[in-house]
Amino acid sequence: MDFQNILFQVNNSIAQITINRPSKLNALNKATIQELHEAFDAADKDKAVRVIIVTGSGEKAFVAGADISEFAHFDVENGSKLAQKGQELLFDFVENLSTPVIAAVNGFALGGGLELAMACHFRVASDNAKMGLPETSLGVIPGYGGTQRLPQLIGKGRAMELVMTAGMIDAQTALNYGLVNHVTTQDDLLPLAEKIASKIMRNSSVAISKAIKAVNANFKDGVDGFAVEIEEFGNCFGTEDFTEGTTAFLEKRKADFPGK
Structure with missing residues (x-):
C-alpha cells in the first residue's frame, strides 16, 4: 500500500502503524484519517497479523490534535458530518477491531490524538507524554468520542475537569488515572509495546x-x-x-x- 501520511509495516506478526506528519506534529487531517482506516482494515484482515501497534513519528508527538485549518470555516451541518465520518472511519472502527490494538503514546496526545489513543484497546506511554482534550479552548467539544471514552476510562469527575479546563496531564498522572497501563522511557516505548504484544500472541x-x-x-x-x-x-x-x-x-x- 502506498501511503503519504503514515508508515505501515508488519514484522513477526505485529503490524506497526506510524502517523508520519512530523511538520504538523502528526495532526490528523481527512487524508490521514482515511489512510489510517485503510491500514487498520488491512492489518485486521491479514491473518498473519496478531497485534497492531499505533504510534507517532519523531519524539514530540503521538498526534497533537486535529488539523484545525481543515474545519475552521465549517457550519453546523459540515461539523456534524465531520464527527460522524471520523467516528465511522477511524475511532469506532478501531475500537471494534477483532485484532488487539495498542497505542504507544510518544509525546503529545491532544484532542483527536487522545481520542485515537482512547479508541485503541489499551495504551502505553513514554514519560514525556502529555495528554488532554483542549477543544473547549477553541469553542467546540471533542467530536471523535472524547466525551464518551474519557469518562469510561478515568471517571466522570476527572473527565469533566479535563474537558472544561482544556488542560493537559502528564504521563504519570495518566497512569494514576488509569488512562494508560504503563509508562516507560521514549527509547523503551516500542520494545515495551512489542513485549506486551508477544504475550498476547501466545493466546488464542x-x-x-x-x-x-x-x-x-x-x-x-x-x-x-x-x-x-x-x-x-x-x-x-x-x-x-x-x-x-x-x-x-x-x-x-x-x-x-x-x-x-
Whole structure:
C-alpha cells in the first residue's frame, strides 16, 4: 500500500502503524484519517497479523490534535458530518477491531490524538507524554468520542475537569488515572509495546477477538454485556482454538493455536 501520511509495516506478526506528519506534529487531517482506516482494515484482515501497534513519528508527538485549518470555516451541518465520518472511519472502527490494538503514546496526545489513543484497546506511554482534550479552548467539544471514552476510562469527575479546563496531564498522572497501563522511557516505548504484544500472541486470537466484543458490549447503550459474554463464551466451544487449548492443557504441553 502506498501511503503519504503514515508508515505501515508488519514484522513477526505485529503490524506497526506510524502517523508520519512530523511538520504538523502528526495532526490528523481527512487524508490521514482515511489512510489510517485503510491500514487498520488491512492489518485486521491479514491473518498473519496478531497485534497492531499505533504510534507517532519523531519524539514530540503521538498526534497533537486535529488539523484545525481543515474545519475552521465549517457550519453546523459540515461539523456534524465531520464527527460522524471520523467516528465511522477511524475511532469506532478501531475500537471494534477483532485484532488487539495498542497505542504507544510518544509525546503529545491532544484532542483527536487522545481520542485515537482512547479508541485503541489499551495504551502505553513514554514519560514525556502529555495528554488532554483542549477543544473547549477553541469553542467546540471533542467530536471523535472524547466525551464518551474519557469518562469510561478515568471517571466522570476527572473527565469533566479535563474537558472544561482544556488542560493537559502528564504521563504519570495518566497512569494514576488509569488512562494508560504503563509508562516507560521514549527509547523503551516500542520494545515495551512489542513485549506486551508477544504475550498476547501466545493466546488464542479467536478467543481474544470474542473477548474484545464482550468487553466493548458493556459500554454500548441498550446492549446487555452479560448476554454478549454468555453468547461469545458459548461460541468459543465451537472453535478449533478451544479444542487445542483444552487438549494442550490436559496433555500438559504448550498450546499451538490454529486461529480458527
